[in-house]
Amino acid sequence: QFESYNRVADCCRFMATSTQAGFVGELTERRKRKDDKMAGPTTIASSTPKATKDTSSILLLLCLYILQGIPLGLSGSVPMLLQANKIGYRQQAMFSLVSWPFSLKLLWAPFVDASYSRSFGRRKSWLVPIQYGIGALMFLLSYTIDDLMGGGGGATPPNVFVLTVAFFALHFLAATQDVAVDGWALTMLSKENVGYASTCNSVGQTAGYFLGYTAFLALESKDFCNAYLRWGEPQESGIMDLSTFLFFWGVVFVVVTSLVWLFKREEREGHAEEKQGVLSAYLQLVQVLKLPSVQTYILLILTSKVAFSAADNITALKLIENGLPRDKMALMALPMIPLQIILPLIISRATNGPCPLDLFTKSYFPRLVFGLAYAGLVLWTPHVGVSGQFPLYYYVVVVGATAVHQIFVYNMFVSLMAFNARVSDPAIGGTYMTLLNTVANIAVAIPKTVSLWLVDVVSFKDCTGVTDFNLDCDNFNELQLCEAAGGKCVTNVDGYYVLSIACILLGLLWMGWQRNRMNRLQALDEAAWKCSPR
Numbered sequence: 001q002f003e004s005y006n007r008v009a010d011c012c013r014f015m016a017t018s019t020q021a022g023f024v025g026e027l028t029e030r031r032k033r034k035d036d037k038m039a040g041p042t043t044i045a046s047s048t049p050k051a052t053k054d055t056s057s058i059l060l061l062l063c064l065y066i067l068q069g070i071p072l073g074l075s076g077s078v079p080m081l082l083q084a085n086k087i088g089y090r091q092q093a094m095f096s097l098v099s100w101p102f103s104l105k106l107l108w109a110p111f112v113d114a115s116y117s118r119s120f121g122r123r124k125s126w127l128v129p130i131q132y133g134i135g136a137l138m139f140l141l142s143y144t145i146d147d148l149m150g151g152g153g154g155a156t157p158p159n160v161f162v163l164t165v166a167f168f169a170l171h172f173l174a175a176t177q178d179v180a181v182d183g184w185a186l187t188m189l190s191k192e193n194v195g196y197a198s199t200c201n202s203v204g205q206t207a208g209y210f211l212g213y214t215a216f217l218a219l220e221s222k223d224f225c226n227a228y229l230r231w232g233e234p235q236e237s238g239i240m241d242l243s244t245f246l247f248f249w250g251v252v253f254v255v256v257t258s259l260v261w262l263f264k265r266e267e268r269e270g271h272a273e274e275k276q277g278v279l280s281a282y283l284q285l286v287q288v289l290k291l292p293s294v295q296t297y298i299l300l301i302l303t304s305k306v307a308f309s310a311a312d313n314i315t316a317l318k319l320i321e322n323g324l325p326r327d328k329m330a331l332m333a334l335p336m337i338p339l340q341i342i343l344p345l346i347i348s349r350a351t352n353g354p355c356p357l358d359l360f361t362k363s364y365f366p367r368l369v370f371g372l373a374y375a376g377l378v379l380w381t382p383h384v385g386v387s388g389q390f391p392l393y394y395y396v397v398v399v400g401a402t403a404v405h406q407i408f409v410y411n412m413f414v415s416l417m418a419f420n421a422r423v424s425d426p427a428i429g430g431t432y433m434t435l436l437n438t439v440a441n442i443a444v445a446i447p448k449t450v451s452l453w454l455v456d457v458v459s460f461k462d463c464t465g466v467t468d469f470n471l472d473c474d475n476f477n478e479l480q481l482c483e484a485a486g487g488k489c490v491t492n493v494d495g496y497y498v499l500s501i502a503c504i505l506l507g508l509l510w511m512g513w514q515r516n517r518m519n520r521l522q523a524l525d526e527a528a529w530k531c532s533p534r
Contacts, residue, residue, distance in 0.1 A: 053190065053193075054188075054189050054190055054193045054196070057188045057189055058189070058193075058196050058200060060188070060260070060264065061181065061185050061188065061189075061196075061197065061200040061201075061204070062200045062203065062204045063204070063256060064127075064177075064181050064204070064256075064260075065181065065200055065201055065203070065204025065205050065207075065208065066204045066205075066207050066208040066211070067131070067134075067177075067208060067249075067252070067253060067256060068174050068177055068178055068181070068204065068205060068208055069204060069205040069206065069207060069208015069209040069210075069211070069212065070208045070211060070212045070249050071134065071167070071170040071171060071173075071174045071212065072102075072171070072174065072205070072208065072209050072212065073208060073209040073210065073211060073212020073213035073214075073216065074167070074170075074212040074213070074216065074245075074246075075098050075099065075167050075170070075171060075212075076209070076212070076213040077212060077213050077216050077217055077220075077242075077330075078095065078149075078163065078167065078242075079092055079095060079096075079317065080217060080316075080317075080320060080326040080329065080330070081149060081220075081242070081326070082095065082149070082158055082160070082163075083317050083320045083321060083326075084320065084326065085149070085150050085157075085158055085476070086476065086479055087157070087158055087160060087475075087476055088456050088474060088475045088476065089314075089317075089452050089453065089454075089455035089456045089459075089495070090452075090453055090456050090457075090475075091158070091160040091475075091476075092317065092452045092455075093449050093450070093451075093452035093453035094160055094161065094164050095160055095163060095164050095167070096313075096445075096448050096449045096452055097164055097168060097449060098164060098167040098168045098170070098171050099171060099445060099448075100168075100171075100445055101168065101171040101172040101174075101175040102171060102174075102175045102178070102441070103438060103441035103442050103444075103445045104175075104438070104442070105175040105176070105178065105179060106285075106434055106435060106438045108176070108179075109179045109434075110278045110281035110282060111278055112126055112176060112179045112180060112183075113179065113183055113278065113281075114278035115278070121266035122183070122184075122266065123180045123181070123183055123184035123187075123266060124260070124261065124264075124266050126176060126177070126179075126180040127177060127180045127181065127184070127257075127260065128257055128260065128261045130173050130176050130177045130180065131177060131253050131256070131257040131260075132253075132254065132257055133173050134170060134173045134174065134177070134250075134253050135250045135251070135252075135253030135254040135257065136250070136254075137166065137169060137170055137173070137250075138170075138246045138247070138249055138250030138253065139246075139247065139250040141166055141243075141246050142243045142244070142246040142247035142250060143243070145242050145243050145246060146241075146242075146243055147159070148162055148163050148166075149163070149242065157475075157476035157477060157480075158476075182197075182201070184266070185197035185200065185201075187267060188266075202341075206337065206340075206341075210333075210337070213330055213333070214330040214331060214333055214334060216240070216242075216245050217326055217327050217329075217330035218327050218330060218331060219238055219239045219240040219245075220238040220239075220240060220241060220242065220245075220327070221238050221325065221326070221327035222234075222235060222236060222237050222238050223325060223327065223388075224238070224327045224331075225238045225239045281431055284428045284431045284432075284531075285431060285435055287428075287531040288425075288428070288431070288432055288435055288531055289435075290531070291528070291529065291531055292528075293423075293521065293524055293528045293529055294436075294529070296517065296521065297436075297521055298439050300514055300517060300518065300521075301416070301439050301440055301443050302439065302442065302443045302446070303443075303510060304364075304443065304510060304514070305443040305444055305447050306447045306503065306506055306507075306510070307368055307371070307503045307504065307506050307507025307510060308367060308368070308371065308447075308503065308507070309447035309448060309450070309451035309499075309503060310371060310375075310451055310496065310499040310500045310502075310503045311370055311371040311374045311375075311405075311500065311503070312444075312448070313447070313448045313451055313452060314451060314452065314455060314496050314499070315374045315375075315377070315378060315496075316329060318378045318496050319377070319378060319381055319398075322378060322381040322382045322385075323381065323382055323385040323388055324381060324385065324388075324390065325388050328390070328395070332395065332398060332399055332402070335399055335403065336402060336403065336406060339403060339406055340406065340410070343406065343407065343410040343414075344410060344414050347359070347410055347411055347414040347415070348414060348418065351414055351415045351418035351419075352418065354522070355522050356415045356418035356419045356422060356522075357415055357416075357419050357518050357521070357522050358415075358522075359411050359412070359414075359415040360411070360412045360415040360416060360419075360518070361511075361514075361515065361518055362411075363408040363411035363412050363415075364412065364507070364511060365507075365511065366408050367405070367408040367409065367412065368504055368507040368508070368511075370401075370404075370405045370408070371500050371503055371504050371507075372500070372504065373401060373405075374401070374405075374500070375496070375497055375500040377397070377398065377401065378496065379497075381394075413440070416440050417437070417440075419522075420433050420436040420437060420440075421433060423436075423526075423529040424436065424529075425529060425530045425531055427530075428531070451499060451503075454495065454499060455495040455496055455499060456474055456495060457495065458493070458495035458498045458499065459474075459491060459493060459494055459495035459496075459498075460491070460492045460493040461473040461474065461489055461490065461491050461492065462489070462490055462492060463478070463481075463482035463485075463487040463488070463489055463490075464487055464488055464489075464490050465486060465487040465488055466482060466485045466486065466487035471487070471489075473489035
């Protein structure tokens, strides 16, 4: 879900950046049509549809964004695989750090935008080595991933620290590639077609995430492959394991990057202006952060998502822990894809006004209630499933609950994006809006990591059936020792339910604290949000 936030935020940022360029392009196109009309009849070639002349560029952008989504999808798959190995939630919290680069890329984006080799190309100077780096890292991981994930039938614990470092590097490279591709998209496409960049971003990243998450977990599952993809004797493994998947996409990255390097020409841009812009971009960020209105808004946003951290970030792992097969969990994300595409389009009509945050505050309490609903779903799951088999009505309940939950999630998120767009100073609109969107992403990332780490802290477990020594079963090693001694780890107090109740209480307190502040922020004059001279 966190990655879907990033995809929507990137799409909104693209819309803000491309709208201005598209408007300029449209004016140019109108003047051209007027001149052509005065000059006389046009030729057949001049009536070619706008998008047709950029077809190859649109397909290339789509391909690059799909590649970008692969590491993101894999980073969503690995926690599911680790959960099956019964690692602790502290280790899950450590691995959750891999998603942070996409939330923090604003810190190095101006440098990427301004530093390059003129002979190689402004965007290709970063795109080519970055994608080669992703391919090389995938090659390396393909030969070591089985040991890192805890090979040998679960006899050795997964090396979560090394996994975190490796996938953090993948995310950092993918985030840097995103900066380069975003910039290239605005010059690769003609001005009248620059609006297609946001579509390529949204569709491409969604498709890539689907391949790295849903498709991989389905192909990795022996049950799914034996039931739907094999016609012979059932086998004890899926069609593709993680090492094979990494190797395959490592090859794809290298091949696509080589083709882009050799055959895609990049138009040269002015050099002096971009070099001058890197310092001004950072100075603009400082100016925005000095505004009292922005400081108040950032405080509200950073504290608003704490109440949803247990429901949003721990529920899926708990369902798997309670017996739900991870391939079924991944496949249940399929009905959400069209919903995630349609919802922003519908919700944007309700936020297109002077008070877009009204929808945010109205959706807060219903989303808070879903914390209790999800806790009940987790509690119900082990009583419904038998040996990993669940009745159809269970999946209907899970999908239905997730769909309703997504409505409130997107109500809040789109309203934030609409407010960010409304208050952003047009003089520095791109930097301003990207900063506010970055804050919204950080507001999700920090509670995610903290909540995962706290699960084991507030959980109480014992190793029953063993009298020689005391074990808390807090980590993989103690779990192995308990089972080796003939005992069984029993959870007396599950930290997930403790955190769920605590989050709901914090959410109620936040609602009482923020209600008037949100209204006051929306009522502020335009000048309160501007840092440029009027």
